[in-house]
Amino acid sequence: MTWQASHRFEAGDYAVAERAYRAILDNFPGDPVAKFMLAECEERRATDLPDTALRSRGATSMRL
Numbered sequence: 001m002t003w004q005a006s007h008r009f010e011a012g013d014y015a016v017a018e019r020a021y022r023a024i025l026d027n028f029p030g031d032p033v034a035k036f037m038l039a040e041c042e043e044r045r046a047t048d049l050p051d052t053a054l055r056s057r058g059a060t061s062m063r064l
Contacts, residue, residue, distance in 0.1 A: 001020065001023060001024050001027075002024060002033070002034070004020055005017050005020030005021050005023075005024060005034075005037065006037075008020060009037060009040070009041060014041045014044045014045045014048065015041075015045060017037070017041045018038060018041035018042065018045065021034045021037050021038040021041060022038065025038065
């Protein structure tokens with residue numbers, strides 16, 4: 001489980017990684033690494049949102 005969560009995090013798929021770390025915490029509520037990584041996922045997703053919105057507009061909004 002940890003390997004899958006870590007792999008998704010490293011790939012930048014923070015939503016899937018977040019779900020995986022939550023699943024780990026369901027089974028091991030005191031896992032300090034899973035708690036830390038869950039917080040990292042939440043932080044990355046929060047800071048990634050504005051950038052994602054800009055990317056979804058693509059270059060069309062930048063054309064002159």
